[in-house]
Amino acid sequence: MAKWSEIEKEQFSEVLVEWYEREKRELPWRENTEAYRVWVSEIMLQQTQVDTVIPYFERFMSLFPTMKDFAYAPEEQILKAWEGLGYYSRVRNLQTAIREVTEAYDGVVPQSKEAILSLKGVGPYTAGAILSIAYNQPEAAVDGNVYRVYSRLMRIDDDISKAKTRKVFEQAVNQTISQDKPGAFNQALMDLGATICTPKNPKCDMCPVQKYCRAYAENDIEKYPFKSKKLKTKQKYLVTAIIQSNDGRFLVQQRPSEGLLANLWMFPSIEEEKPVEDLVESYQAGVSMPLYLNNQSLGKVKHVFSHLKWDVEIITGVMDEADLIEGYRLVTLEEMKVLPFPVPYQKVWQLYLKTRSEL
């Protein structure tokens, strides 16, 4: 790591914080630094961009203004509030953690690093963010922005996809973090990474800390951060069906409580490793209720996850409500609206509605 003098570290910190106070983005979670709000925003922002989070954060805070409102809300409601945001274990872990705060910490988000790190869903980044922003403690909060900014500032060439690299960056931040305004300092790094020190085409001309940047000086910004590539995603083939009972309700099913899209709802589906030849035969074999299926695909939907791809064929059918078995539900349109559906099944539903409206 490049050597920085004490003077330089201090100046860097001051310049960065001054830039932040002048140019910071106005974001809903920056209206005040109540720990609960900071916490909710940081969980939502994990692996999720600011523009995506804004409407979710506002809806969440109006649904659950205090920890008390959220702590014991039904799972269906908290998943519905998270619907479309992804990484659904975040919201379940958040509720587990907020119950813990309610019951073991008298409703006050703990201020010690050890205690806050012990909360479900709060890792090194989130702990540092909450402690610095809400409680003014000089703790590093190392995320993707910090990897990028500091790898360039100090020409750190450790592979950021390796777990142990985080400590290298924590030390780098700890050398420079503002002692009197750590929250502003950490948020300045986020804003800098998001708006100036971007992954592609960084705006070095606009950078408030350009003169401290070793990579800029060496003209090799594009080398940083160094990251080894990951393998490509697996392809899976699904068949799903929109099935109506005699009274016009729709057949739905809750997903298992663990794994992908845990506890969310779907239209009953089968999953195969290879493209499905006979849609109706394979589907009927996978769903043990008597169904009357149309032997024709309604259409296809594709969906990409971080680690796999779905190719979903959609068929339609009808059933007798008397044949309903354990684990499935028949719901009206109104009842369906309350249930959390992951995006791939929202796409399926939209295609169904579109096709039906064209008849």
Place this chain on the structure above:
DNA sequence: AATGCGGGGGT
């Protein structure tokens, strides 16, 4: 240390 876990945006 490696893998599973969503979904959208930018190039």
Place this chain on the structure above:
DNA sequence: ACCCCAGCATT
């Protein structure tokens, strides 16, 4: 297509 995003839990 590919990469990235205010990461964490589990194995």
